[in-house]
Amino acid sequence: MRRAEAERATFEEYVTARRPALVRTAYLLCGDAHLAEDLVQGALIKAVAHWRRIGDNPEPWLRRVMVNDHISGWRKHRGRERLTDTMPERVVEEGRDLGLAEALRLLPPRQRAVVVLRYYEDLTERETADVLGIALGTVKSQHADAVRRLRELVPSIVGEVESTRAVLS
Structure with missing residues (x-):
């Protein structure tokens, strides 16, 4: 039981110290504050299950999970865009x-x-x-x-x- 408590404590310390940086990275990946929070939450949930294995150096592992989840979500939702007969307005003003x-x-x-x-x-x-x-x-x-x-x-x-x-x- 002590080992599990120690792992939980190190996980909680890590999250407290690094969560803001993870959210900033996720925001830069997706450009949406709510989606960034979701990416971080999803990565941290996955990290809990693997903490014993990744606890020594979790940052690269968490970044990879966030990037993979973001790309998977983008692929999943990009098919929902509808084509129209008219061209959209320019994204950037001249x-x-x-x-x-x-x-x-x-x-x-x-x-x-x-x-x-x-x-x-x-x-x-x-x-x-x-x-x-x-x-x-x-x-x-x-x-x-x-x-x-x-x-x-x-x-x-x-x-x-x-x-x-x-x-x-």
Whole structure:
């Protein structure tokens, strides 16, 4: 009984300390506060059952569960969109830059996950590949595609990125 109590205590300590960061990551993945809470709750529920195995380093495991659940949910619900005979209004007004967070939400789920894990979570390409369960080359191509798309959506970030590189060089 003591072992179970100790595991429960470490789980509760972990959740208390890391839940806000997990929610922020989930929000960046899905762009919706309620869905982010659901992603974190679902991941934590799954983590309880496997805590003994993942307790030493739960963060990558939880990130992977959140990403997988988000992508699965996106696939499940994307078929519900209806095609119409008319074109929708432009998503972006002419001459208006999207904000980075807004542009991030327009990326496909896997590209968004790569960007969030690489830049927000500060993971290496290898760590990102491990969390997502994909090949390193796939991370690189998804990253390149995502950055290209973000530059199209938010042209103002191109100058920011170049000036940041100049300062760091």
